Amino acid sequence: DAGVTQSPTHLIKTRGQQVTLRCSPKSGHDTVSWYQQALGQGPQFIFQYYEEEERQRGNFPDRFSGHQFPNYSSELNVNALLLGDSALYLCASTKAGGAPEQYFGPGTRLTVT
Amino acid sequence: EDQVTQSPEALRLQEGESSSLNCSYTVSGLRGLFWYRQDPGKGPEFLFTLYSAGEEKEKERLKATLTKKESFLHITAPKPEDSATYLCAVHGPDASNFGNEKLTFGTGTRLTIIP
Numbered sequence: 687d688a689g690v691t692q693s694p695t696h697l698i699k700t701r702g703q704q705v706t707l708r709c710s711p712k713s714g715h716d717t718v719s720w721y722q723q724a725l726g727q728g729p730q731f732i733f734q735y736y737e738e739e740e741r742q743r744g745n746f747p748d749r750f751s752g753h754q755f756p757n758y759s760s761e762l763n764v765n766a767l768l769l770g771d772s773a774l775y776l777c778a779s780t781k782a783g784g785a786p787e788q789y790f791g792p793g794t795r796l797t798v799t
Numbered sequence: 800e801d802q803v804t805q806s807p808e809a810l811r812l813q814e815g816e817s818s819s820l821n822c823s824y825t826v827s828g829l830r831g832l833f834w835y836r837q838d839p840g841k842g843p844e845f846l847f848t849l850y851s852a853g854e855e856k857e858k859e860r861l862k863a864t865l866t867k868k869e870s871f872l873h874i875t876a877p878k879p880e881d882s883a884t885y886l887c888a889v890h891g892p893d894a895s896n897f898g899n900e901k902l903t904f905g906t907g908t909r910l911t912i913i914p
Contacts, residue, residue, distance in 0.1 A: 690842070719901065728803075728886055728904030729843070742900050776842050778902075786831045786890055788902060790842035 688713045690791035692777050698797045699767050707762045707794045711779030717741075718760040719788060720752060721776040729776055735760050736782055764796075772798045801826040801891040805905035812877055813913050820872040820908045822887030831890040832870050833902065834863050836883045843886055877912045884909045 691710045699705050711718050717736045721729035731744035735754035754760045758779075764771055774795050778788035802825040812818055824832065831850055835843035847856040849865040856863045860881065862873045872885055888902040 692842075721902075726906070728888075728906045729902075731901035731903070734900060744901060774840070785848070787833055787845050787848050789845055790835075792842045793840075795840070 692791040709777030715779035719778045723774040801903040803905035809909040822870040826891045833888045835886040
């Protein structure tokens with residue numbers, strides 16, 4: 687049973703640059719959520735995708751955008767990177783109408799210098 | 800707005816010393832409370848879902864319980880491999896009538912078990 691996968695594992699970017707993170711959901715899941723986790727904090731919800739549409743969004747600026755593909759995989763894009771964007775970015779998947787628990791991937795560690 | 804508060808922030812126990820972690824929540828219309836375990840630098844690992852007051856779930860040395868205002872994660876006779884950060888999260892009202900929406904997390908309890 688393939689779990690949630692994310693790429694890359696680590697990434698170092700410079701302020702002002704743009705970054706794209708990728709996620710493949712757990713087998714059988716069709717809904718993908720993205721979270722940002724700063725050091726020592728709990729994950730913060732960014733947005734959720736289902737049927738290739740953004741269904742719900744947290745308190746994040748428009749610099750954060752996403753996309754979901756027909757195979758349910760997803761991308762998170764962040765433009766005009768700030769030092770404060772340095773964090774662990776987590777992808778979680780679930781199945782719409784199924785059990786509510788979300789399953790997380792290993793995360794992408796983004797460092798902005 | 801949904802709020803989750805976890806205590807203590809950090810807990811150090813001797814191997815075999817049982818204890819409990821607390822998760823207090825404020826949400827109008829709880830649809831689920833979740834416990835996760837997170838190892839350093841890794842994604843959270845799902846442990847339990849609780850839906851209603853009085854419900855209990857067990858897995859190995861862990862037992863999660865739920866009341867109308869808080870949840871407890873009891874750890875019995877812990878081992879060093881139980882060392883991790885334990886996160887609590889809630890699922891609030893179904894605002895968009897969609898279903899499985901955002902989780903609101905607490906900041907976690909960092910548990911260290913000393914051999």
